[in-house]
Amino acid sequence: MEWMKGGFWITTDNNCLDIKAIHDYLTKSSWAEGIDLQTVIESISHSLNFGLFDKNKKIGFARVVTDYCTFGYLCDVYILEAYQKIGLAGWLMKCCHSHPDMKRLRRIMLVTSTAPWLYEKCGYTAINRDSFVWHVIRPDIYKNMG
Template structure:
């Protein structure tokens, strides 16, 4: 088991300890998000258990989150990044992404990717470059998978 890392800024803290995460908060934000509407709690738990996660805290309250799906050797996929609405616009999202990028695991990866339709300016400021080349990135997309399960 690897050691958990902590970054501090003023009264805020970023921690990679998965046991500290507020799973109900993460689930409530993700299920209401544009990228995973209706995601069920067990799927969130499984995703967290199999990812490198970053919680952002103000005191004992979690206020943000990001996770990286990775093989810990060559590739990482940054996803599920959020900051609670009341604390957006204070640079905490940028600090979160920069902290993710400084994690020793991510520093050694050949490629870190993300897909987003929101805040591209944030990711550009943190070193990400848009690919946007024809036939370069491919995917299978199932945007309604969480709303169609259990029917």
């Protein structure tokens, strides 16, 4: 699928993605610091991906790990700093949620420490219930792999 807005466009076509640019961003991010290229390649191949472009320059990304019918986990969402604060993040989320496979999901989850205000605008609510959501977390996993 594709969406257009001015000179910007979003696509779910994995062939259009710049894997190296995505890897370069993620390896410096707060949530995937040090991630290796092969892990990025595999994660993209197992997800519904949304690449955001300014003409042919890749400027943003989001991916959804999903079974395509009941559950999705939104992650790796970013917009390059030079393109922030002009409404592109909200548009990227709107496009993600308008995708037919996303529309049928019963539950979509995400983890964020950087942009809760964005996700609230998109209908997400914080889960602040005791013993409701559980996880195993290894924040330094990519730094410790050899």
